[in-house]
Amino acid sequence: MYSRVPLEFPRRVAVPKTTRVLDGTRRWANLLLAIAQGTLALAFIFGVWSRNAAGFRRDPPIVPAFYELAVWMVIAVGCIVYAFYQFGAARRADAVLRRVGSFTAAGFLGCCAWLLAAGIGRPAFAIPALCWTAACLFFAFMPLWKLRGVAPCFRWCVVAPISIYAGCLSVAISALAARNFRLVLGQPPGSVALLLSATLLILVVLRRSGGNLFFAATVAWGLIGIGVRNQFELKNRAAARIVWVSLIAFVAAAAWLAVRGNREDEYEDEDEILEG
Template identity: 30%
Template sequence: MSTPKNPGPRLPDRPVRPPTIAREVPATEVPATAVPSDTGSILERLKAAKPRATSTADDAEPGRGHTTSGTSAAPGGPAQPSGNTASGTPTPGTRDARSGIEGPDAGTAAGPGAGTTADGSGRGGRADSDAAHQVRQAAGRARAAAGASGRALTRGSSAMARSMGSWDPDLVRQAVVTACAVACILGSAAGVGAFGGPSIRDAAGGLFAPDATLLAPASSAFSIWSVIYVGLVAYTAFQWLPSQRTSERQRRLGWIVAASMLLNLAWILSAQSGRLALSLVVIMLLLFALLAAVRTMNNHPDESRLEGALVDTPLGLYLGWVLVAAAANSAALLTARGAELFGWDGATWAIVGIVVVLMSAAVVCSTDRGRLSVAAATSWGLLWIAVERLLGEPVAVDVALVAAFAIFLLLITAGSRRHRVDHAHRRWLRAQEDALREPVDLLDDDYQDSRY
């Protein structure tokens, strides 16, 4: 084989200039524009570039005056040895970036266990990650359970709505009236202190007692509640009769009576709790409900005497007594507030209250055939007001006289209405009989003979 004519460049037998020992130069002293030596090899430049890539993590930490690489080199220049050897062994007070282990000085400064900081933080991070994952799983299960519950409730409400739509409204009305009657009876028992609470007479600081106001009736007057409750029970039983189940009168009257019984219970509870203003509002609502019931009975008259005795009479007694009770409740509230309207004394206002009760009851008694039951219950209350003002305390003879005169006028009004209506009814019956009777021929021979 022949030798090529151009074997390539020849290396010099000895260096052009004597070698120099490189001193340790801090990274801050190396100029940014340092030019690499002509004698530097490619391998040395590669070694110089490797620590620059690994030292970026420690260079970002503030307050450190040393590098973690084994060597330091200027950009583009030859590798310069530093405090670390080429094998990466750390010097005292330095830390190896690859292993994360600090030297003795750093360990002394950080205290015992500083070398395990990275492992501890790693375990803490994993624990936090596991806890967050469990929380997310629990939240997902809760959302799924809530969605299932919502769907179940929706299906249940839809089924209930469909089931309620198929209920008989007349049966529902009868059941509601019965439940309200039971609640009203229990409330009346609570009103007399049967369940341990204060009675109505002792409630609100005794403002419902007979001697509290001039419009408070005697204690014996409250015995009418027994008659009213018996009548309400009789009405409740009567509306369960098959003939009354689909009656138009009961369909319109049942809900009103049920509301009145609930309002009666609410009045007892509010009076026992001493809330006079609330009790006055409730008893006024009760009064309006009973007035609506009387109007319904006038628009749909009773069809038999039994219905009149079991429906009209109890509700009339109920309304007549509530009129007196509303006046007594108003007097109790004004007395508790110490109100002095227009400078009038208590006797004057008591007379005004009696006149208002008389006019209201007279208007009601002037409807239909004359509501004698309303007149009877109102007169009962006014009678015991007159008795208490004559024989009890405080004594007010003028109030007693006005109450007695109001009883007379009320009974006359109701009786007169009943007489006029009954007389008109008898005339109508006589006219019907006359219309069916055969006419009399005055020219007939039999009629002429009958005259002699």
């Protein structure tokens, strides 16, 4: 004789209303601000390229060549892809997206303010806005440093856009300092000192990120832009040589850190298997 035991089904955990509101606000803010940012970035890039380059040649040697701005097209598209990815209902409660989502939305807002201020020629507003954007994207970048077992879709839709954005802003902040504060150490010595200091700081961040290749490739792209401008536009051979040496050293360090990071992940996986 069989006894009837009632079947127990897993109960759906009720999500607090405050959490649902915050998730919805975060998802919508990222989506709308990413689209606005992309539109303003494209308008700004074509506006800059259409201007007279005479003023650009008066910038310090650490400012990259014009073509380096093309990375903003990649950033604009990448951020929109990220915004649509995180907007999906299935990823509403994703723990990583919750951690980075508020920072990315705040960063997109800061970038919109920066592009608007720069477009109308208001550096007093553009500089704080760019610093705000860099800080927000850095805090969004930090939770992605030690992620393991990431799905390819998540890697390309979340990790890649945020890492590229953080790398571009690392170069942009250095160029901003060179352009607006005119370097107490003078030019070109001040530019060279700032370049070397920025490269060392970026290497520290790269080490902490486990050799993030998206971040490293974007920084290398910026260094190439600085080298090209000094080599072919400014005809500053001495500064160009220093940039090329810095680029080679940076690429070698980035490759070493990437290999080291992969080996550490393999060792951690082996330890987990042994413990299991």
